Amino acid sequence: SQQGEEDPQALSIQEGENATMNCSYKTSINNLQWYRQNSGRGLVHLILIRSNEREKHSGRLRVTLDTSKKSSSLLITASRAADTASYFCATDPAGGTSYGKLTFGQGTILTVHP
């Protein structure tokens, strides 16, 4: 399956700063999800935004979706050292039988310095 693109590939910031990660994809989607992965560990689901939504918030997270540009962004506000991880976007394709068959982006490695 084709992989989406994420940028930046790596992001290094200071605690308290905001972090913005972008994701682009290629096919029609049912929804787009963001996940966090700590080194060597499983995935933590952060937020899901449906194709008919444009923006969604969850705590310090803000996700936008622009289906016309096939792109999404994840903003983490007031970052903390504990936010250090890899972040992946994943698209869920349109079409009911493929629900859950996710295509992951390349990921952004976020490092938050205390």
Add this chain to the structure above:
Amino acid sequence: GAVVSQHPSWVICKSGTSVKIECRSLDFQATTMFWYRQFPKQSLMLMATSNEGSKATYEQGVEKDKFLINHASLTLSTLTVTSAHPEDSSFYICSARGLQIGGAGGNTIYFGEGSWLTVV
């Protein structure tokens, strides 16, 4: 919330042997499970889609005879890496799709914790 359990979390095996990884949905029935592979510092790549009671559907480039998938019940899918080689060393992670028992309904996706395979 729903839990998907993978076992083992870590496994080391000798080259040429086979190793089985289990993916179990603990409080819901998973009609479909997905298996992904992740090499170090890379993204997750879908390997196959596993449907209960039928043959798995493999993604292009994934050898079905090498990565055997069995989904014999609504709560268990297994991935067997046969005749493992060092290049098969990777992080394998499953996800499950299904209706949560007593939940709000609708399909939801849950990921297991992943399994590290090292072939020596």
